[in-house]
Amino acid sequence: MIGIIGAGYSGVALAYNIYREAQYPEHVLLFERRKEHGLGAAYSTTNPEHLLNVPAGGMSGLADEPDDFVNFLRRDRRAAAYIRGDQNIRNQFVPRMVYGWYIQSLLAQSRSPSSHGSVVETIGDEVTGVMSTKQGVVLHTQRGRVVRVDKLVLATGHAPPSQGLLAAVPAEHLVADPWNYARIEGIDRNASVLIVGTGLTMVDTVITLAKLEHRGPIVALSRRGLAPQSHCSLESDDPAEWQVDRLRALRRKLCRSGRNRVESGGDWREVVNALRGKTQELWLGLNQREQNAFLRHLAPYWESHRHRIAPEVAGRIQAMIQAGQLRIMAGKIVNIATDGQPAAPVQISVRPRGSGGNTMMLRADAVVNCTGPETNIARNQDPLIQSMLRQGLIRPDAHRLGLDVSDDGGLINAAGNVSDTLFTLGPTTRGRWYEIVAVPDIRKQSHALARRLLSPIARESRLVAVA
Numbered sequence: 001m002i003g004i005i006g007a008g009y010s011g012v013a014l015a016y017n018i019y020r021e022a023q024y025p026e027h028v029l030l031f032e033r034r035k036e037h038g039l040g041a042a043y044s045t046t047n048p049e050h051l052l053n054v055p056a057g058g059m060s061g062l063a064d065e066p067d068d069f070v071n072f073l074r075r076d077r078r079a080a081a082y083i084r085g086d087q088n089i090r091n092q093f094v095p096r097m098v099y100g101w102y103i104q105s106l107l108a109q110s111r112s113p114s115s116h117g118s119v120v121e122t123i124g125d126e127v128t129g130v131m132s133t134k135q136g137v138v139l140h141t142q143r144g145r146v147v148r149v150d151k152l153v154l155a156t157g158h159a160p161p162s163q164g165l166l167a168a169v170p171a172e173h174l175v176a177d178p179w180n181y182a183r184i185e186g187i188d189r190n191a192s193v194l195i196v197g198t199g200l201t202m203v204d205t206v207i208t209l210a211k212l213e214h215r216g217p218i219v220a221l222s223r224r225g226l227a228p229q230s231h232c233s234l235e236s237d238d239p240a241e242w243q244v245d246r247l248r249a250l251r252r253k254l255c256r257s258g259r260n261r262v263e264s265g266g267d268w269r270e271v272v273n274a275l276r277g278k279t280q281e282l283w284l285g286l287n288q289r290e291q292n293a294f295l296r297h298l299a300p301y302w303e304s305h306r307h308r309i310a311p312e313v314a315g316r317i318q319a320m321i322q323a324g325q326l327r328i329m330a331g332k333i334v335n336i337a338t339d340g341q342p343a344a345p346v347q348i349s350v351r352p353r354g355s356g357g358n359t360m361m362l363r364a365d366a367v368v369n370c371t372g373p374e375t376n377i378a379r380n381q382d383p384l385i386q387s388m389l390r391q392g393l394i395r396p397d398a399h400r401l402g403l404d405v406s407d408d409g410g411l412i413n414a415a416g417n418v419s420d421t422l423f424t425l426g427p428t429t430r431g432r433w434y435e436i437v438a439v440p441d442i443r444k445q446s447h448a449l450a451r452r453l454l455s456p457i458a459r460e461s462r463l464v465a466v467a
């Protein structure tokens with residue numbers, strides 16, 4: 001029996017791969033604490049204006065069936081309402097909620113026994129603690145279940161953001177979890193809104209507010225004020241040879257290639273795309289000092305060029321900027337104050353980037369925390385993660401981007417030993433792979449991990465454990 005905690009894309013993709021690869025009757029238990037399995041943080045939105053940021057042709061959930069999502073779009077009746085008949089489906093940016101339906105369709109298939117008798121059983125419950133024993137792994141859930149599995153995989157994904165300085169914002173003014181769409185929908189239409197963070201979640205929040213016909217001013221603030229770039233229809237993959245190199249040389253080559261491409265009438269996005277399949281290799285080729293330097297100085301620039309948004313979404317953001325309703329600014333929050341009146345706006349003192357130390361005051365009726373998931377597990381309040389940390393079953397990776405793992409996803413414990421019963425995949429493995437947050441990377445990882453869990457050696461230890 002294999003337990004998987006978390007039924008977002010990573011957990012479902014792994015469960016589905018185990019289900020169809022197993023040559024013997026394997027039983028997968030898939031735990032999820034949300035109301036619905038298969039949606040996770042990214043695909044629980046019900047706003048059809050929240051679009052995928054990758055065209056449909058790149059979003060197959062299965063590593064060995066590149067057209068699986070496109071085929072789903074062709075045959076699914078509900079999806080038909082979101083497809084433009086006059087355009088190639090592969091190039092369309094469809095709503096994220098449609099992708100959620102797709103993941104749920106994979107899950108639905110795996111609930112019926114496979115030809116080898118494997119099945120995925122879904123359990124709506126939160127796993128709050130685990131114990132590793134000689135007989136396998138024992139799970140405790142919030143609703144009082146105690147379950148033993150032979151192997152356990154954490155597919156727990158993105159933790160909510162930490163509040164940091166924003167903890168000083170009174171609760172009635174703060175949207176602490178940007179994926180709590182109901183909270184964002186509760187913001188008064190005339191409120192002045194400060195969004196802290198200028199990445200993809202900021203874009204989501206602005207699109208939500210725009211759909212609600214928000215009238216108040218919106219400021220989006222981050223240290224560098226870098227918002228995601230737009231996709232563009234010109235782009236194509238470039239087979240350029242990128243060698244693993246030192247960080248400084250890589251940076252120079254990237255800038256030079258981008259410039260050359262633009263000067264010769266092309267588009268810088270082609271260069272970023274060419275690197276897309278190489279990022280993990282390049283990351284692994286850097287030493288730890290260079291990886292640190294990349295994270296500190298270059299990652300914000302790389303991320304805003306790499307994680308791009310659909311052209312129609314970019315158009316709406318641009319229109320709001322031009323209309324003067326949205327302002328994206330670079331700066332640092334230095335103080336947060338209130339005058340004690342619950343209805344009065346929060347006063348946020350900001351030092352704009354390049355202002356030579358001068359500060360300015362922003363007044364906001366609502367503050368939305370879009371600073372990104374908390375990746376440092378020491379600051380993660382989740383009972384499961386805390387319990388595993390306390391027992392020394394997990395440890396953070398060197399960059400505090402997630403969990404320390406071996407190449408095949410085995411969790412590394414506090415003593416530095418790789419587990420052969422505890423595994424993880426998806427965003428929790430970012431410290432090892434860096435580029436492992438989006439579907440195209442996780443689908444490969446989930447396929448490889450399923451094979452690892454089902455390998456003859458893995459099965460042997462399973463039978464020994466059961467005996």
Ligand SMILES: Cc1cc2nc3c(=O)[nH]c(=O)nc-3n(C[C@H](O)[C@H](O)[C@H](O)COP(=O)(O)OP(=O)(O)OC[C@H]3O[C@@H](n4cnc5c(N)ncnc54)[C@H](O)[C@@H]3O)c2cc1C
Binds near residue numbers: 011042158204
């Ligand atoms: C807003 C957003 C938009 C994105 N858009 C795209 C896109 O367009 N294209 C693309 O390729 N990628 C996109 N991504 C990235 C990518 O798809 C996700 O990172 C990926 O889905 C990761 O899924 P996951 O299952 O690992 O994590 P999550 O989606 O975070 O799912 C983890 C699940 O585990 C559950 N869980 C956690 N702990 C427990 C517990 N103790 N017990 C029970 N359940 C638990 C959670 O409730 C959650 O449902 C987006 C990501 C986000 C956040």
